[in-house]
Amino acid sequence: MYTVLLVIHTLITLALIVIILVQRSSADGFGMSGNSSNSMLSGRSQANLLTRTTAILAAAFISTSLILGILVSQQHKSGSIAEKVAESASVPTAATTSTPEATQAPVINEKPVEKAAEKPVAPAVPQSE
Secondary structure, three states, X not given: OHHHHHHHHHHHHHHHHHHHHHOOOOOOOOOOOOOOOOOOOOHHHHHHHXXXXXXXXXXXXXXXXXXXXXXXXXXXXXXXXXXXXXXXXXXXXXXXXXXXXXXXXXXXXXXXXXXXXXXXXXXXXOOOX
């Protein structure tokens, strides 16, 4: 169902692009209407036909877009991104939990490493007498 609807949506999109490009613009840029006397439709009736066709194709495009969106949302009921982030923040993982063994100082040659003498944070201020 989804694949068939997607193919129909693509065909509607291509038809809509062609119909829009064929229409006469104010500058008569890419209009392929032709000014031949043998044309099947007059200028006014051709404009009405193209306008109606564009409106019908646009309505079909919007309809298929909405139906495709509904189908995809029903297939993937995984929730929103915000819910996924909240779930991942509330569930602790093995990397975030620490064990007492992991926080101890490393041992080199079976002797514990001694901590360096703590240095003062700020330099000593000279005192006046």
